[in-house]
Amino acid sequence: MANPFKDIKELTRDVESYLRKNRTAIYNNSKRISDFFEMACYNNIVRFYENNNYEVQIKNLYKNKFYYKCTTAGNPAKYSYFEAKRKKGNLVFISEIRHNINVQSYHNKDTFTTPDICIIKPNSIEENDDFYDTKMKYYYIKNKSLISFCEVKNFNPYPELLFNFIGVVNELRPNLLSIPKNNGKSHISTSLMVSGKSNRHADKIISNLQSRYHINILSDLFNIGGIKFGRHSINKIKTV
Amino acid sequence: MINLFTENLPYKLREQMTFEYNRRINDINFFLSGRYDYYAHLKKDIDTIQLLLALSIFYKRVLSNFDSATKFTSRIVFNSEAKSIQLGTYELSAKEIFKLERTVRTFTKLMDDYSIPIGLFEYLETKEFLRKIKIYKDSLERNIDNG
Numbered sequence: 001m002a003n004p005f006k007d008i009k010e011l012t013r014d015v016e017s018y019l020r021k022n023r024t025a026i027y028n029n030s031k032r033i034s035d036f037f038e039m040a041c042y043n044n045i046v047r048f049y050e051n052n053n054y055e056v057q058i059k060n061l062y063k064n065k066f067y068y069k070c071t072t073a074g075n076p077a078k079y080s081y082f083e084a085k086r087k088k089g090n091l092v093f094i095s096e097i098r099h100n101i102n103v104q105s106y107h108n109k110d111t112f113t114t115p116d117i118c119i120i121k122p123n124s125i126e127e128n129d130d131f132y133d134t135k136m137k138y139y140y141i142k143n144k145s146l147i148s149f150c151e152v153k154n155f156n157p158y159p160e161l162l163f164n165f166i167g168v169v170n171e172l173r174p175n176l177l178s179i180p181k182n183n184g185k186s187h188i189s190t191s192l193m194v195s196g197k198s199n200r201h202a203d204k205i206i207s208n209l210q211s212r213y214h215i216n217i218l219s220d221l222f223n224i225g226g227i228k229f230g231r232h233s234i235n236k237i238k239t240v
Numbered sequence: 241m242i243n244l245f246t247e248n249l250p251y252k253l254r255e256q257m258t259f260e261y262n263r264r265i266n267d268i269n270f271f272l273s274g275r276y277d278y279y280a281h282l283k284k285d286i287d288t289i290q291l292l293l294a295l296s297i298f299y300k301r302v303l304s305n306f307d308s309a310t311k312f313t314s315r316i317v318f319n320s321e322a323k324s325i326q327l328g329t330y331e332l333s334a335k336e337i338f339k340l341e342r343t344v345r346t347f348t349k350l351m352d353d354y355s356i357p358i359g360l361f362e363y364l365e366t367k368e369f370l371r372k373i374k375i376y377k378d379s380l381e382r383n384i385d386n387g
Contacts, residue, residue: 002355003354004355004356008291012291014350015295018347018350021346023248025339027249030250030253032309035309036306039312043308061320064322064324065323065331066325198364
């Protein structure tokens, strides 16, 4: 078997050949790397609901295409999303897992922010004609329609990133900034999902924030995203 | 060495990869400079270490993202009526997904051919990478001696 320490010239030649043959696919897709990471996180949230006995369905396909909402602008009605449904006796609980939805602040009715992934109550999209100076409409959900949200960051975790997330939690879900006596088990709690691996200092901050607040900070998702949302480790994720 | 991987990449990504590579090469040169006996015998393998470092950065920053994307897109395209995913003006079809998967699979196969474990590319600190290289090289030499 070839050995990279002895066959370095052959390995270099084969790597060059690999890069040459796959040049187009690598170049075209490397422009969308951040979108790809968000997609992977979106997929993990859907897996969380599937592993929690929800029936998950894709909604709002258009001409057999899944329309992925890449930006904060645009009418959510024109984009695809997932619907999570669970039966409890005669009752059916439905929620929507959506992407890039504007959410009203908990503290003010006229300020908004846009988490990457939101779990929201069904049919809760509102329209506002006064938000822009032009005739363009602004689409958002009221804060009471928000069930949970996740922020996705394609970085290594660093102190400012972690502390900034607490600011967003304070704006949208301030009740999570204290540990609840009884928390629900139906939905994933508000989470920060980070691609990179944390160093020792960031680990300390993550552990500290997670012990103080009812949130999840999930790092190293490039390597172990699949494991964290798997059937066996899902119990470690905080819920609401 | 990193130029081999970055010459066809978008500017921002190329810059990030080059920055990481240069920073880690400085660390590696420091560890191999003779101050540490533990790494001393790796000095003659600097060319291989440079190539493995460049491969690891390419894998982490480019290919692992492709791999993540295929998991989501496969769910949509193979488990529903959807035939593709529309990302702004770009359409990610089953054919494109197959190309992405093939790019990752061919890379993994190439690493297999040279007995390079993908686990070698999972590290945070450069010291951790170098330690893995040392253990990996020792294991390859043991296998040759045994066999």
